[in-house]
Amino acid sequence: MTTAHGQSAFQVGDRVSVLMGPKKLWGVVVEDRGPLGVNGRRVFRVEIPIDPFEPMTMELPEDEMEAIAPDAEMAAPIESDEITDYLTNGGLISILRSNLSGGKYQPRAWLCRDQLGNITHTFVPERGMVGGQLVPSLAMRDRKILRPKREAVLSFVESFGLNSKEAERVVSEVGTTP
């Protein structure tokens, strides 16, 4: 992946795939470390998203990375039954837990696909596929939705593209507490 002038074809901001065992993970080049690899191979720092957590950062020589075309489709669209399944099985509570303080800087949450193609949530707009609303604050306790916040949570759940019936089902399956 090196040009005739010794400059790499990778630039900071490029999307790349990295082979990790049998699986390819995707990431973004965040730093060109220069020709520090064995035999002068160029080394790059690559950030690999592992939403909803902090990304993993790796240093890789250029021959262990593959470019992903900028217009490449990164993930299949998310279906509504996948959304309800994720939210009822711990996803909604995990999202609500991110805003237990309220205040000036409150998180927004999106749903996206993780490196294995499963649904997860993210707080990074660039990686979000659906959603983007502010996470209702102080809306959960003991893994249940606080009853006074039920309407706010319903509206939040609908923002992921679910209809009111589907949103009701998610909220009732998660359960409420006074």
Next chain:
Amino acid sequence: MPSVSLHAWRTTRLEALEELEAAHRSIGGTGRGRRYATQQINQAYAVLLSSQFQGFCRDLHTECAGHFVQSVAGGLLRTALRNVLVDNRKLDKGNPNPGNIGADYNRFGLSFWDAVRNLSRRNESRHDRLQELNDWRNAIAHQDFDPAALGATALRLQRVRDWRNTCDGLASCFDEVLRSHLQKINGVSPW
């Protein structure tokens, strides 16, 4: 032949430091204004020296990680080991003080500062002067000069030049200690 990192230290990184030497020389006059201006340049020089030395140490660490994993067969194992070596390095975020440098380089399976001191007796005092440089770097960055800790509140050019010589000497020794260590592991000299 030196490592790519040491070559860069001796060329581009030292050239950047020369710019501050030139800036210092270009300030004329003998009054208090000159003393104030040169003090600011000396402080900038110390901070830049510390950051360039941090860059060198970080580069050399990356370079060594690539060579260290050469003897490991299997792509996944190699990638995983390289991650362990470079993940959350203190040098990615912290000052290049002796503690941070030692913690990161010890990951290669050696007692780094012992090996550096073993290479030359001069490295004992270089170790202490490197700590001094980083104490000053912190004092400058936070504008918090404690004469009891720093020994002075004004920074003289000669002192920064001494630190520069210290970093230069350490850079060569780091390069040699790691070259020798990697050669023992892989059976060939990495550079």
